[in-house]
Amino acid sequence: MNPIIEVKNFTKKYGDFIAVNNISFEVEEGSIFAFLGPNGAGKSTTINTLCTIFEKTSGTLLIDGKDITEQKSEARAAIGVVFQESTLDVKMTIEENLKMHCVFYNIPKKEVEERIQFVLKLVDLLDERKKIVGALSGGMKRRVEIARGLIHYPKVLFLDEPTTGLDPQTRAHIWEYILKLQKERNITIFLTTHYMEEAEICHKVAIIDGGVIVAYDTPYALKKKHTKDKAYITTKEPMALENVLSQYSLSYIKKEGYYRVEVEYLEPLLEVLSQHKEHITNIEIKKGTFNDVFLEITGKTIREEA
Numbered sequence: 001m002n003p004i005i006e007v008k009n010f011t012k013k014y015g016d017f018i019a020v021n022n023i024s025f026e027v028e029e030g031s032i033f034a035f036l037g038p039n040g041a042g043k044s045t046t047i048n049t050l051c052t053i054f055e056k057t058s059g060t061l062l063i064d065g066k067d068i069t070e071q072k073s074e075a076r077a078a079i080g081v082v083f084q085e086s087t088l089d090v091k092m093t094i095e096e097n098l099k100m101h102c103v104f105y106n107i108p109k110k111e112v113e114e115r116i117q118f119v120l121k122l123v124d125l126l127d128e129r130k131k132i133v134g135a136l137s138g139g140m141k142r143r144v145e146i147a148r149g150l151i152h153y154p155k156v157l158f159l160d161e162p163t164t165g166l167d168p169q170t171r172a173h174i175w176e177y178i179l180k181l182q183k184e185r186n187i188t189i190f191l192t193t194h195y196m197e198e199a200e201i202c203h204k205v206a207i208i209d210g211g212v213i214v215a216y217d218t219p220y221a222l223k224k225k226h227t228k229d230k231a232y233i234t235t236k237e238p239m240a241l242e243n244v245l246s247q248y249s250l251s252y253i254k255k256e257g258y259y260r261v262e263v264e265y266l267e268p269l270l271e272v273l274s275q276h277k278e279h280i281t282n283i284e285i286k287k288g289t290f291n292d293v294f295l296e297i298t299g300k301t302i303r304e305e306a
């Protein structure tokens, strides 16, 4: 696979303060990459530098092989950005907003109509093009932002918390478009999110904390490494259950009314329990979550609903 984003030994200082400290990572072309971290970790600093908005202090940052400092305009041409705060002109129609963006990107006049049709089709807004942006729902506005971010046909789309503040159904729709872009158009998606279930469906995740990358892997590998599955067992014969668990070296925590057993692999535990089911009145299994991963790695929970 081909890395489309390459960050090598990137450092960013604000005065004497080191906000990002010598980080390196790559994003594969055509993948969905999640960049996570608690507040103040260095996410915005890294993204704004990659998007050529901030100047780096040191290191090498390449987008589609273009150095973001030496070849700023080529790097810019390869990226689309959707910020958390809407930057649409609410008094104009969808179409007018898109046309204005075509002017910013010097898109030849004869290509404008074709591009507007293409991007609005991607986010299912072709029939709404004449509507005033101010009258649209939050989810529709986000779709217009995504369409606008794509109008110059970038290879990488940066999405800063694309679904924050949207209701679950609209969030699911936005994800349909994100997956469509990645699958059908091979566009690389670089996103930040504080919804852990969204991070979980990305191909790769990097977690930044205190200006350094503290984890970088697939969600599956991170969950495997950093979480345990839990079984909550209820019994009417505590002594017998404790004996069984001890016999198989399964450590447990006795709680009021139930026992909690944490295991790396569920299968051996289930095997043991099935052999001794006469001692068990109820069992509930909880798989490790990506929230557990984040907590284990950073010691913090990612902030809840905005």
Ligand SMILES: Nc1ncnc2c1ncn2[C@@H]1O[C@H](COP(=O)(O)OP(=O)(O)OP(=O)(O)O)[C@@H](O)[C@H]1O
Residues within 6 Å of the ligand: 014, 017, 019, 037, 038, 039, 040, 041, 042, 043, 044, 045, 046
């Ligand atoms: N212009 C600035 N001058 C000085 N310090 C800054 C500046 N911008 C950011 N910082 C500091 O750099 C660190 C990283 O900030 P950054 O905004 O990159 O974090 P973040 O991970 O995006 O956080 P959040 O999730 O809160 O947006 C923080 O300690 C922040 O206070």
